[in-house]
Amino acid sequence: MRTKHALEIVGAIDADPAKIGKDLGEVAGDEAAPWGVAISGDPRAVLDGHVDLVVHSTSSYLEHVKEQLLGCLEAGCCVVSTCEELAYPFQKHTELSAELDNTAKEEGVALVGTGVNPGFVMDKLVLTLATAAQRVDSARAMRIVNASHRRLPLQKKVGAGMTPEEFHAQVAAGVIKHHGLPESVAMVADGLGLAIDDITESIEPVITSEHVKTEFLEVAPGQVAGVHQIARGMSAGKEKVFLELKMYVGAKDPGDTIELEGEPRLVLTIPGGTHGDLATAAVVVNTIPIILAAPAGLRTTRDLALGFFPPNAEP
Amino acid sequence: MRTKHALEIVGAIDADPAKIGKDLGEVAGDEAAPWGVAISGDPRAVLDGHVDLVVHSTSSYLEHVKEQLLGCLEAGCCVVSTCEELAYPFQKHTELSAELDNTAKEEGVALVGTGVNPGFVMDKLVLTLATAAQRVDSARAMRIVNASHRRLPLQKKVGAGMTPEEFHAQVAAGVIKHHGLPESVAMVADGLGLAIDDITESIEPVITSEHVKTEFLEVAPGQVAGVHQIARGMSAGKEKVFLELKMYVGAKDPGDTIELEGEPRLVLTIPGGTHGDLATAAVVVNTIPIILAAPAGLRTTRDLALGFFPPNAEP
Structure with a gap:
């Protein structure tokens, strides 16, 4: 299940009390579980460490995830999010787009909303x-x-x-x-x-x-x-x-x-x-090295040279 | 024929004595000719001006166009070239790739080899x-x-x-x-x-x-x-x-x-x-604003977020 050798999963965050405290690999149903990564309910505790990037998947609505995203950026983390409204938020959320862009630039990190659709196949x-x-x-x-x-x-x-x-x-x-x-x-x-x-x-x-x-x-x-x-x-x-x-x-x-x-x-x-479940996960993971190398700020897949993240590549 | 309003064609260079001195629009067969741009046989005279970018289409072989490309870079011009060997030259021309990359970085400009194939549809x-x-x-x-x-x-x-x-x-x-x-x-x-x-x-x-x-x-x-x-x-x-x-x-x-x-x-x-003639010209022209905005150096379409160059867009 963990096929990108250069990635290390250093933490996991969830709001669901039924998952908090459990091993991430077990919750994900991986054969190689446990991974030794406990799911935490405390974002700050997880992000206050050596986290380069957060894969974020909680809500479709940008207003709902605003504080989550700002928290990641302020902790110095890049973000790849499946929040659909983040994929191209400039029309519907003009001010919030500017706030996310400014915060990311101040922190020297980049964020993007993506997935198979929106983010890839129809745009x-x-x-x-x-x-x-x-x-x-x-x-x-x-x-x-x-x-x-x-x-x-x-x-x-x-x-x-x-x-x-x-x-x-x-x-x-x-x-x-x-x-x-x-x-x-x-x-x-x-x-x-x-x-x-x-x-x-x-x-x-x-x-x-x-x-x-x-x-x-x-x-x-x-x-x-x-x-x-x-x-x-x-x-x-x-x-x-x-x-x-x-x-x-x-x-x-x-x-x-x-x-x-x-x-x-x-x-x-x-x-x-393009199979929605497989491809969304693929697009998100393949975007990790690309957003880590991208200029700081709020990016969209329009600006990014998308591609595949080879298993042995360094991000 | 000139559909990208933000572009100004400021010069043209050819080695063919039959074309030198003629109007570019007439040689290109445009209805709106003449364009008031005479084809020159003297690259230095054309490039020693206010040229931001050269569209370069002369040979498939990188060794043959090495001096042409270096001349463009040293004049401070970005380059979009149809030289097929430039599309991904690192294996066949390792040293020359490094020389082009270094020169482009010294001059603060970027170059890329592209077209429909190589450059787009098969890579x-x-x-x-x-x-x-x-x-x-x-x-x-x-x-x-x-x-x-x-x-x-x-x-x-x-x-x-x-x-x-x-x-x-x-x-x-x-x-x-x-x-x-x-x-x-x-x-x-x-x-x-x-x-x-x-x-x-x-x-x-x-x-x-x-x-x-x-x-x-x-x-x-x-x-x-x-x-x-x-x-x-x-x-x-x-x-x-x-x-x-x-x-x-x-x-x-x-x-x-x-x-x-x-x-x-x-x-x-x-x-x-993808129609070879139409699409190659399209890929080249659409890459103009992208290479102007790209980090200095030798780029390939692999690194670039390709897309369309809208007629009214500023490059």
Whole structure:
């Protein structure tokens, strides 16, 4: 499980009383447990040491993790966070972005929000593909995830097995929602110079017409198989950026597709898609040496030369 | 033609007496010509001015362009070059790489060799995709280019219309060869931490079984339609990196494909491929603001956060 030989895990922090005091390797379910790293409930005690970098994964909302992030930075730690709103926070959280950037610069460390989406497949990869374009008029990214082979919390998070009414109630309550599409829209629009004046977002259920059975649950015809989200970046009423995410059980054609209209027109596909759990962990870990070497401040994957962290590389 | 409003073309240099003295816009065939920029045969006179960056495109061989590049750097100019051997020169030209790096650092400027291939689709894009991988065991990139719709020099360069004997003679004479595959192998191997001990390269003809006709030439069955090159990065006899380039007239399924074996397995395709002429120019121009902002020294696209150069952006 610990495949990057240059990394040493020196501590772990969690708010869950059921985990505090336990060995991290045991909680992570590693065969090589115990690791000799006890989970702590006291961030200061863990960070007041020889910590170079914190992998941070607690909430999707930047306001909720503001103090956690500032605490890491003030302890002199770089941060790679899965907080979706941190992936490109400048529009929604202008002041907080500036505060994080200033604090990081004062401390001489860097932080970034990333993951497979937002952070990679619907934004960074779009901009990377655009390297081969002379002109880009608009961009589209479509991601279809088959939730059948994912863990139960993900299947529940997308609403699989609910009635349409339950689904809409859960959306209204803010429970069902994949975070990060507006952040990806903003990153793509800025990177491509597509001057957008509005970002819209919709969340609808995917209703199945077939019976779908997964390892964990069953969905009857007419029930919700998952979520269908669309975010658009608009310029004077014209769509410039279109991002579509379908995550549902029983999806037959999973995959990621990027289309750039321009000169030349460019299409990129990842047949089967990038596995959300595996790829998010991969993106986070692969970003560790990159953020350690990055200029101090609040970075986004737009600024970073992403790549793979070889097992024997020194960060 | 001049779509990046922040750029000003302040000079042009060529060794061809037929071009010297002419207007650059006229030689480039732009509708908006003349541009009021005369092509000069005297690099010093052009560079001894207010030049921030040189777009350099003269030869595939780094030894041939060494003095040109050093001249640009010593004049305080950043360089984006299409010299294929500059894309990742550390193995083949270790000393010259160090000299270029040192000179660039002394002058406080940066240089990079790039283009669609090497520089982007068979190396940078491979490493970018690997961001989503937890483990990479080996990498493959296959590029099939339909030369039918390309300019005549490209069709001739790949040997279209030759007999197999002529083709092999031209390969032996060093005339037929796409440059840059070994450089891409080295960049991919280094970026993925695949310790290779040998890079092999083969060049074979693609023999057509059908009659192929392009705007410029015809190829009869049994004749050469184009070139088929393979480069491999080997580790103790095992293939770790496989790059295959087929450029021929009449190619029916053009496209770029990347395959990473590992966890998870990842596949990426660009159906139709990235148009060599359009995309090379795009990659070069899009790299201008990136290399201007990069740390001084010899850079490669591996280190750079590539992306699009929006028309209204300031470099």
